[in-house]
Amino acid sequence: QLxxxxxxxxxxxxRVVIVGDxxxxxxxxxxxxxxxxxxxxxxxxxxQQQVVPxxxxxxxxxxxxxxxxxxxxxxxxxxxVVGGGPPLVAASCDAVRAADVVCVVYDATRAETFDxxxxxxLPALRKLRERSVPVVLAGNKLDLxxxxxxxxxxxxxxxxxxxxxxxxxxxxxxxxxxxxRLYLQDVxxxxxxxxxxxxxxxxxxxxxxxxxxxxxxLCRIFRLFDADNDGVMSDYDLNKFQLRCFHEAxxxxxxxxxxxxxxxxxxxxxxxxxxxxxxxxxxxxxxxxKGDAEVVWGVxxxxxxxxxxSLREDLLYPHIAVGDDHVCEPSYGGVLFLHNLFNKxxxxxxxxxxxxxLDELFLTTPGMPxxxxxxxxxxxxxxxxxxxxxxxxxWWLATAxxxxxxxAYLVYLGYDGDVTTSINVEPRIGGRRALYHCFVFGSRGxxxxxxxxxxxxxxxxxxxxxxxxGRATCGAVSCAGTDKYLVMREFVSxxxxxxxxxxxxxxDVACIVYDAASIESQANEVGRCGRITAASVAAxxxxxxxxxxxxRSAAERVRGAGDHSGxxxxxxxxxxxxxxxxxxxxxxxxAQTGNAAARVAxxxxxxxxxxxxxxHAGVWRMRRRPRRDTAAYRLPGNCRCPASNPxxxxxxxxxxxxxxxxxxxxxxxxxxxx
Numbered sequence: 061q062l063x064x065x066x067x068x069x070x071x072x073x074x075r076v077v078i079v080g081d082x083x084x085x086x087x088x089x090x091x092x093x094x095x096x097x098x099x100x101x102x103x104x105x106x107x108q109q110q111v112v113p114x115x116x117x118x119x120x121x122x123x124x125x126x127x128x129x130x131x132x133x134x135x136x137x138x139x140x141v142v143g144g145g146p147p148l149v150a151a152s153c154d155a156v157r158a159a160d161v162v163c164v165v166y167d168a169t170r171a172e173t174f175d176x177x178x179x180x181x182l183p184a185l186r187k188l189r190e191r192s193v194p195v196v197l198a199g200n201k202l203d204l205x206x207x208x209x210x211x212x213x214x215x216x217x218x219x220x221x222x223x224x225x226x227x228x229x230x231x232x233x234x235x236x237x238x239x240x241r242l243y244l245q246d247v248x249x250x251x252x253x254x255x256x257x258x259x260x261x262x263x264x265x266x267x268x269x270x271x272x273x274x275x276x277x278l279c280r281i282f283r284l285f286d287a288d289n290d291g292v293m294s295d296y297d298l299n300k301f302q303l304r305c306f307h308e309a310x311x312x313x314x315x316x317x318x319x320x321x322x323x324x325x326x327x328x329x330x331x332x333x334x335x336x337x338x339x340x341x342x343x344x345x346x347x348x349x350k351g352d353a354e355v356v357w358g359v360x361x362x363x364x365x366x367x368x369x370s371l372r373e374d375l376l377y378p379h380i381a382v383g384d385d386h387v388c389e390p391s392y393g394g395v396l397f398l399h400n401l402f403n404k405x406x407x408x409x410x411x412x413x414x415x416x417x418l419d420e421l422f423l424t425t426p427g428m429p430x431x432x433x434x435x436x437x438x439x440x441x442x443x444x445x446x447x448x449x450x451x452x453x454x455w456w457l458a459t460a461x462x463x464x465x466x467x468a469y470l471v472y473l474g475y476d477g478d479v480t481t482s483i484n485v486e487p488r489i490g491g492r493r494a495l496y497h498c499f500v501f502g503s504r505g506x507x508x509x510x511x512x513x514x515x516x517x518x519x520x521x522x523x524x525x526x527x528x529x530g531r532a533t534c535g536a537v538s539c540a541g542t543d544k545y546l547v548m549r550e551f552v553s554x555x556x557x558x559x560x561x562x563x564x565x566x567x568d569v570a571c572i573v574y575d576a577a578s579i580e581s582q583a584n585e586v587g588r589c590g591r592i593t594a595a596s597v598a599a600x601x602x603x604x605x606x607x608x609x610x611x612r613s614a615a616e617r618v619r620g621a622g623d624h625s626g627x628x629x630x631x632x633x634x635x636x637x638x639x640x641x642x643x644x645x646x647x648x649x650x651a652q653t654g655n656a657a658a659r660v661a662x663x664x665x666x667x668x669x670x671x672x673x674x675x676h677a678g679v680w681r682m683r684r685r686p687r688r689d690t691a692a693y694r695l696p697g698n699c700r701c702p703a704s705n706p707x708x709x710x711x712x713x714x715x716x717x718x719x720x721x722x723x724x725x726x727x728x729x730x731x732x733x734x
Contacts, residue, residue, distance in 0.1 A: 072127075073120075073127045073128070073129050074123075074126060074127070074128045074129070074160050074161065074251075074252055074255045074256070075128075075129045075131060075158060075159050075160045075161075075255075076128055076129065076130055076131065076159070076160070076161055076162075076163055076248075076251045076252075076255070077131045077133060077155045077156055077158075077159035077161075077162050077163070078090050078130070078131065078132050078133060078162075078163045078165060079133050079152065079156065079162060079163070079164055079165070079181065080135075080164060080165035080166060080173070080181075081135060081166070081167075081173050081176060082135035083135075083167070084165050084166055084167040084170075084173050084200055084201075085165065085167065085200040085201055085238050086132065086133075086165040086200070087115060087116050087132050088200075088238040088239070089165055089198065089200055089236070089238040089244075089247070090116045090119075090130050090132040091116055091238070092238040092239075092241055092244055093121065093130060093244055093247065093248060094119045094121050094130055115132050115133070115134050116130075116132035117132075118130065118131045118132075121248075123248045123249065123252050124249065124252060126252060126256075128248065128251075128252060131155050131159070133152040133155055133156075134152055153188055156185060156188045156189065156193070157188055157189060159193055160193070160194075160255040161193065161194045161195070161196060161231075161251050161252075161254045161255035162185060162193050162194070162195050162196070163195075163196045163198050163247065163251055164177055164181050164182075164195055164196070164197055164198070165198045165199075165200050166197070166198075166199055166200070167199075167200060167201055168199035168200060168201050168202055168204075168205045168235055169201050169204050169205055174199075174219070177197065177223065178223055178226075178227070182195070182227055182229070182230075185229075191368070192228075192229045192260065193229065194229060194231045194254040194255060194258045194260070195227075195229045195230045195231060195254075196230075196231055196232050196233075196234065196247070196250055196251050196254050197220065197223075197230060197232070197233040197234070198234050198235075198236055198247055199233070199234070199235040199236070200236060200237065200238055201237060201238075201239070202235045202236055202237040202240075202242055202243070203237040203239055203240045203242065205235075220233050224265070225265065225266050226266075228260040228264065228265065228266070229260050231250070231253075231254035231258060231259055231260065232250040232253075232254060234246050234247050234250055253353075253354065256354070256357070257353040257354045257356075257357045258353070258367070259348060259351075259353045261273075261274070261367065261368070261369065262274040262348055262353060262356055262357075262369075263345070263348035263349070263353070265349075268345075268349065269345070270341060270344070270345050270348070271369075273368075273369040274344075274356075274360075274369060275341060276369075277360055277363075277365055277369055278340065278341055278344055278359075278360075279337060279341070279423075280363075280423075280424040280472075281301075281359065281363055282337050282340045282341075283337075283423060283424050284424065284474035285297045285298075285300060285301045286337075287404075288404075289404050289405060289407070289420075290333075291336060291337060292331055292333050292334045292335065292336055293334045293335045293336075293337075293339075293340060294333055294334040295312070295315050295334055297334065298310070298315060298318075298334060298335065299315070304362065305358060305359050305362045306358065318335075318343065319334075319335060319339075321343075321346070322335060322339045322342050322343050322346075323339075325342050325346060326338065326339070326342050329342050344356050344359070364471070371471065371472075375471055375479075376467070376468040376471050376472075377464050377467065377468060378467060378478075378479060378480050380463065380464075380467070380480055380483070380485065381485070382463065382485055384565070385487060385488050385489070386485050386486060386487055386488060387460060387485075387486055387487075387488055387493065387495070388459050388460060388463035388466075388483050388484070388485055388486075389456065389459055389460065389483065389484050389486060389493065389494055389495050390455060390456060390459050390466075390482065390483055390484070391481060391482055391483055391484045393481055393482055394455075394470065394475075394481075394482030394483055395452065397470070397473075397475055397476075397482065398451070398452060398455055399448070399452070401421065401473060402448055402451050402452075405417050405418075405420055405421040410441075410445070411441075411447065411448055412440070412441045412443070412445035412446060412447050412448075413445060413446045413451065414443075414445045415445075418446065421473075424472050424473060424474065425469055425472035425473065426472070429458065429465060429469055430454060430458070434446075434454060435450075436531070436533075437454070437457070437516070437531065437532060437533050437534060438450035438451075438453045438454045438457075438516055438533070438534055438535065439453065439516045439517050439535055440516075449535070449536055450516065450535075452536075453516070453534040453535055453536060453545060454534065456494075456495050456534060456545045457495075457532065457534040457545075457547055459483055460495055460497075460547065463483055466482075466483065467479050467480070467482070467483065470482050494542075494543070494544050494545055495544070495545040495546075495547065496544065496545070496546055496547070496568040496569065497547045497549060497566050497567055497568050497569075498546055498547065498548050498549070498567075498568065498569050498570070498571050499549050499551070499557055499563075499567045499569075499570050499571070499592075500512060500548050500549065500550045500551075500570075500571045500573060501551075501554050501557075501570060501571070501572050501573070501588055501592060502572055502573035502574055502588070503574060503575065503578075503580075503584055504526060505524055505526075505575065506573045506574050506575045506578075507573055507575070508527065508550050508573050509525070509527055509531075509550060511548070511571070511573055512531070512532075512533045512548040512550050513533065515533050515534075515535040515537070515546060515548050516533050516534070516535045517535070527550055527551075527552055528552065529552065530549070530550060530551045530552055530556065531549075531550050532547055532548065532549045532550070533547070533548050534546070534547045534548075548571070554588065554591065554592075557595075558591055558592065558595040561595075564595050570592050572588055572589055572592070
């Protein structure tokens with residue numbers, strides 16, 4: 061047997077509103093509930109009945125350690141039309157709208173007052189409330205029933221059961237006496253339980269089935285504890301679930317008894333290794349059938365579910381302070397959780413998630429957050445299945461773009477502990493950033509999309525396909541022995557990015573792509589670089605004296621770009637970046653050389669985006685156009701470009717790297733991984 065303490069709900073003070081027809085004794089009942097007399101003290105009770113007002117003001121009492129506010133209402137009088145029969149007064153309507161539970165009182169000696177529960181009171185409550193409120197039936201004047209009632213007790217029970225079966229909001233039925241103070245404590249206890257643990261939200265008593273939202277929530281909880289994803293909750297998993305919810309372990313005998321009980325109800329719900337998901341649902345359905353709604357609510361609220369079976373907002377979207385000069389990235393704990401999640405749902409062990417495996421992974425969430433076209437933006441295998449590198453890259457990208465969405469989905473997926481520890485908030489300049497945004501600019505047909513696709517290992521397509529909408533790819537790039545994540549963002553036109561200061565503030569490095577075989581494309585390069593520099597100056601507030609091109613400011617360069625078409629070297633400091641750099645490389649991505657050379661540009665971009673210390677904040681100078689004589693190039697000894705890599709086809713990449721401007725007696729600096 062599962063024993064659980066009273067679970068807390070979102071209700072701080074339980075508001076019990078008492079309604080009923082005239083002369084049924086609802087005000088006397090409310091007064092008797094708050095008077096501190098002992099059961100059967102008829103002298104005090106009689107004196108109480110003589111001084112009861114027409115309507116008792118709201119009174120606070122304590123029931124089982126929980127504060128309860130008792131609210132009495134006036135009898136129906138002509139004031140506000142609510143439905144058939146006498147309407148309610150406005151004050152009664154307001155009280156019902158704010159109620160946590162409504163106690164409908166009728167006279168146990170007058171059958172017509174019971175009939176009006178179904179004909180008037182329940183329809184009136186439904187009309188006043190957008191969401192159904194738990195209802196408790198209280199048959200008052202039990203002390204007069206033996207002499208004043210003509211209805212046999214068996215008939216009363218049958219009528220009450222029929223009424224409760226037809227109206228799911230009725231949680232319980234109690235007969236009591238306000239005069240003799242009989243079973244008054246039961247009225248309070250049942251009302252408190254109905255407010256805190258409403259059964260109708262979880263269970264359809266008429267059809268003996270779980271409500272759809274309850275079943276969905278329990279299925280999510282089962283999947284979170286199914287560690288090996290085999291569809292069976294083992295004894296170890298069941299005990300882990302028990303400890304999480306009730307802080308008490310189950311013995312082997314207790315676990316065997318639970319499985320035996322479930323097996324008697326549905327034989328296929330239990331396997332030798334444990335409970336199936338159907339068995340888990342049967343267990344909770346049986347608890348609800350027996351009236352143990354507080355146990356099921358204890359499970360649901362432990363996992364953050366509210367009274368309407370949605371996850372709490374503060375759990376899904378905790379407060380995190382992210383300034384304009386900061387970025388969000390997955391932490392080590394977040395990456396480890398995602399890695400383990402990938403392995404859990406990689407059933408066939410092929411190190412890639414198929415569409416079916418992805419659907420299973422996101423069953424505990426509202427749905428996949430990336431859209432069906434995500435495979436175009438991250439690394440996949442030859443069959444189009446999402447690889448581990450692509451899976452992690454997608455989460456890095458999602459966290460950078462919308463950290464709140466990442467936090468919510470990690471909660472849905474079962475992140476253990478404080479979900480805010482799953483991400484790091486890093487300063488945009490300095491810090492320990494691992495993700496950088498590279499904006500790709502260039503003329504149409506220069507190969508921007510091919511460069512972005514090379515980052516995620518996509519096959520080169522010789523057929524030109526113009527970019528009709530902006531896109532972004534995200535992939536890992538090795539830099540100085542560690543993996544950095546680069547987001548390459550391509551735009552339909554340069555103006556789309558350059559015209560937005562907000563977008564340019566996100567840019568860590570710009571990559572200008574031009575067609576080496578086109579003189580026009582090469583001629584446009586200088587002007588484009590000037591426009592990008594000016595836009596980054598405006599977005600980051602860098603002064604003209606900081607950004608220089610051929611000894612002239614960025615603004616001057618934009619005005620007279622044609623005057624600098626013959627410049628041999630370009631210097632440029634990207635916005636919000638310690639290092640000043642201009643990258644110029646020649647990438648050949650075709651059927652003969654593949655995408656190896658194009659991936660080198662990604663390494664260049666990361667090398668420029670990674671912040672340097674102030675001591676290295678010089679200007680990197682690289683030749684705008686590479687020489688055709690590769691033997692004339694002098695490369696650093698640790699250069700990893702394909703020109704010094706025998707595994708890459710000869711001529712796939714050519715570059716010329718000059719040393720950083722340095723003071724006397726200072727050694728030459730080189731760019732790690734370019």
